[in-house]
Amino acid sequence: MTYLHHAAAANDVEAIHALLAKGADLEARDGEGRTALLVATHENRVEAAAALIEAGADVNARDHIHDSPYLYAGARGLLTILKLTLSHGADLKSTNRYGGTALIPAAERGHVEAVEMLIAAGVRLDHVNRLGWTALLEAIILSDGGPRHVEIVKRLLAAGADPRLADAEGVTPLTHARQRGYEAMVKLLQAAGG
Known part of the structure; x- marks a missing residue:
């Protein structure tokens, strides 16, 4: 897990901005294949998710079990993050591990x-x-x-x-x-x- 993943989990927007300014990889993966945005989404860290999305994080990046920020937010009813993913290129045809x-x-x-x-x-x-x-x-x-x-x-x-x-x-x-x-x-x- 990168510092960016930790900042996302902690909803630390200042740290996210600082890490990105220093060149942190927005799409780096943790051991489960999750990006920082997916970590923020799992924790429903709205401010962190918004900061990452505004910085260009891929709302369709999938982890090892085929979840993406968009799919996870939809499945869990995380409305604010879902709305952000929909307005930033969510792939409406993408499917989860069950093909749904x-x-x-x-x-x-x-x-x-x-x-x-x-x-x-x-x-x-x-x-x-x-x-x-x-x-x-x-x-x-x-x-x-x-x-x-x-x-x-x-x-x-x-x-x-x-x-x-x-x-x-x-x-x-x-x-x-x-x-x-x-x-x-x-x-x-x-x-x-x-």
């Missing part, structure tokens, strides 16, 4: 605002990951059926997610919602033609 876009784990984890931000940015709604699931399917299958996930299903459908796109076994979102007793989701899916 940032939208899929954001939907699964119930991050309503992140889902909305990613939809607005233009992330493909019906992208299918290696598990055979879309963001809509994950919002149903891996959720508790609560209000945040119902809202995500509502927003995905309103944005044009295909309510009939089945999983790898041919099970539709509506069938998954019915099997789990998620009545609010069932109504939304039926209204959308699922």
